[in-house]
Amino acid sequence: xxxxxxxxxxxxxxxxxxxxxxxxxxxxxxxxxxxxxxxxxxxxxxxxxxxxxxxxxxxxxxxxxxxxxxxxxxxxxxxxxxxxxxxxxxxxxxxxxxxxxxxxxxxxxxxxxxxxxxxxxxxxxxxxxxxxxxxxxxxxxxxxxxxxxxxxxxxxxxxxxxxxxxxxxxxxxxxxxxxxxxxxxxxxxxxxxxxxxxxxxxxxxxxxxxxxxxxxxxxxxxxxxxxxxxxxxxxxxxxxxxxxxxxxxxxxxxxxxxxxxxxxxx
Amino acid sequence: xxxxxxxxxxxxxxxxxxxxxxxxxxxxxxxxxxxxxxxxxxxxxxxxxxxxxxxxxxxxxxxxxxxxxxxxxxxxxxxxxxxxxxxxxxxxxxxxxxxxxxxxxxxxxxxxxxxxxxxxxxxxxxxxxxxxxxxxxxxxxxxxxxxxxxxxxxxxxxxxxxxxxxxxxxxxxxxxxxxxxxxxxxxxxxxxxxxxxxxxxxxxxxxxxxxxxxxxxxxxxxxxxxxxxxxxxxxxxxxxxxxxxxxxxxxxxxxxxx
Numbered sequence: 384x385x386x387x388x389x390x391x392x393x394x395x396x397x398x399x400x401x402x403x404x405x406x407x408x409x410x411x412x413x414x415x416x417x418x419x420x421x422x423x424x425x426x427x428x429x430x431x432x433x434x435x436x437x438x439x440x441x442x443x444x445x446x447x448x449x450x451x452x453x454x455x456x457x458x459x460x461x462x463x464x465x466x467x468x469x470x471x472x473x474x475x476x477x478x479x480x481x482x483x484x485x486x487x488x489x490x491x492x493x494x495x496x497x498x499x500x501x502x503x504x505x506x507x508x509x510x511x512x513x514x515x516x517x518x519x520x521x522x523x524x525x526x527x528x529x530x531x532x533x534x535x536x537x538x539x540x541x542x543x544x545x546x547x548x549x550x551x552x553x554x555x556x557x558x559x560x561x562x563x564x565x566x567x568x569x570x571x572x573x574x575x576x577x578x579x580x581x582x583x584x585x586x587x588x589x590x591x592x593x594x595x596x597x598x599x600x601x602x603x604x605x606x607x608x609x610x611x612x613x614x615x616x617x618x619x620x621x622x623x624x625x626x627x628x629x630x631x632x633x634x635x636x637x638x639x640x641x642x643x644x645x646x647x648x649x
Numbered sequence: 650x651x652x653x654x655x656x657x658x659x660x661x662x663x664x665x666x667x668x669x670x671x672x673x674x675x676x677x678x679x680x681x682x683x684x685x686x687x688x689x690x691x692x693x694x695x696x697x698x699x700x701x702x703x704x705x706x707x708x709x710x711x712x713x714x715x716x717x718x719x720x721x722x723x724x725x726x727x728x729x730x731x732x733x734x735x736x737x738x739x740x741x742x743x744x745x746x747x748x749x750x751x752x753x754x755x756x757x758x759x760x761x762x763x764x765x766x767x768x769x770x771x772x773x774x775x776x777x778x779x780x781x782x783x784x785x786x787x788x789x790x791x792x793x794x795x796x797x798x799x800x801x802x803x804x805x806x807x808x809x810x811x812x813x814x815x816x817x818x819x820x821x822x823x824x825x826x827x828x829x830x831x832x833x834x835x836x837x838x839x840x841x842x843x844x845x846x847x848x849x850x851x852x853x854x855x856x857x858x859x860x861x862x863x864x865x866x867x868x869x870x871x872x873x874x875x876x877x878x879x880x881x882x883x884x885x886x887x888x889x890x891x892x893x894x895x896x897x898x899x900x901x902x903x904x905x906x907x
Contacts, residue, residue: 416893
């Protein structure tokens with residue numbers, strides 16, 4: 384009996400060459416589904432950071448408190464507390480640095496997964512001429528690849544502005560609370576914030592960046608459930624509300640600090 | 650006969666073969682009855698082209714009743730056109746207006762190379778199914794029906810997934826050309842049933858790996874489910890993600906025994 388031959392058509396698509404499989408658990412990260420899983424897990428960690436960061440910053444509304452008989456800004460007390468976490472078991476500032484390392488690792492994985500998946504997706508897609516008529520996607524989901532890099536650029540600027548004080552030449556004294564131009568002081572959170580936001584350009588950067596953050600969260604905080612396989616028809620609608628609520632909360636919370644500081648309410 | 654007829658301007662993708670560059674070609678058709686299907690409209694155009702001594706346009710079609718999954722083109726940037734839950738063959742010209750300009754393209758994906766004009770090679774989908782979309786049961790003759798009790802809800806869920814006709818609209822509608830909706834539907838219609846359990850994780854890993862060697866990755870836009878003529882749910886993608894990572898994490902021992 385003649386063996387049937389399978390003809391390969393010239394049009395047949397060629398699969399991508401398989402990479403050598405790394406040992407467990409690194410092999411999970413080698414696959415696109417695994418990368419999305421890592422993106423979701425690191426995303427949850429970053430959501431936690433964003434939330435805690437906002438809570439800490441909202442302390443600016445508490446204003447002055449008495450410590451050891453002196454009036455100090457509560458947010459400055461909180462900033463010092465972050466360095467004291469874990470004392471006296473751990474040395475001063477060490478637990479904060481551990482948390483920072485975790486944060487940096489989460490950012491690195493989140494960005495690397497996004498970059499490689501984006502490359503894979505671009506190589507998988509082909510465009511003819513007609514524009515895609517979007518049905519289900521929204522502005523937030525389509526702009527993830529832009530709001531992500533915007534956030535990265537903003538984080539670097541935010542660190543340079545308030546953590547390292549590189550941009551204190553832009554500080555401006557708009558009221559009684561603000562320091563003079565070029566007057567960045569380590570640990571003096573309240574004064575630094577007023578100095579930075581005394582400059583309207585700086586304030587606009589903060590507000591625009593928070594818009595990008597809210598958009599990124601609006602899609603990401605929903606998408607992570609799908610990537611992790613957390614799906615139950617009974618609760619699926621709640622996932623959307625969670626994402627919208629979280630994005631709205633972060634935006635309102637963060638922007639209220641910017642506006643209140645600019646208006647010298649705090 | 651319908652009283653209403655349409656005159657249309659069609660911008661159609663023409664491409665000689667897989668290795669040539671294609672371009673849009675403009676054609677005018679008139680006298681299309683509004684109860685014709687979209688494919689019948691293309692038939693009329695092809696008759697005109699043949700009479701004029703030109704080469705007719707190749708387009709994919711077979712059963713023309715929305716159950717085989719052969720047809721499928723992008724119409725004005727939407728997979729299977731604007732009608733929800735409908736394949737091109739069941740899209741009727743009454744959904745268009747007289748004088749419309751309609752752009753028609755083949756499915757978009759590098760894994761779907763154009764064979765000719767609007768016909769693409771969807772063998773990548775076949776490779777996914779061939780890598781695990783089956784139940785191996787070398788256990789003698791076929792079992793009696795209802796030998797294995799299956800709850801109604803489970804059977805319904807499996808049937809919803811099995812409704813996938815494999816047309817490839819999900820891939821074409823996806824901005825990343827991901828095959829997630831197709832693969833997850835094929836997985837869930839076996840993975841949700843008792844008969845599919847023995848090979849559940851082996852199947853999930855094999856099919857996802859094959860999928861990823863051809864297609865992009867999911868960014869949870871949800872375009873696929875909207876374009877799907879069978880309205881397959883996005884939920885299946887979540888179940889697939891869950892099973893895949895579970896397999897990698899918890900089922901390593903079993904998987905390595907394959």
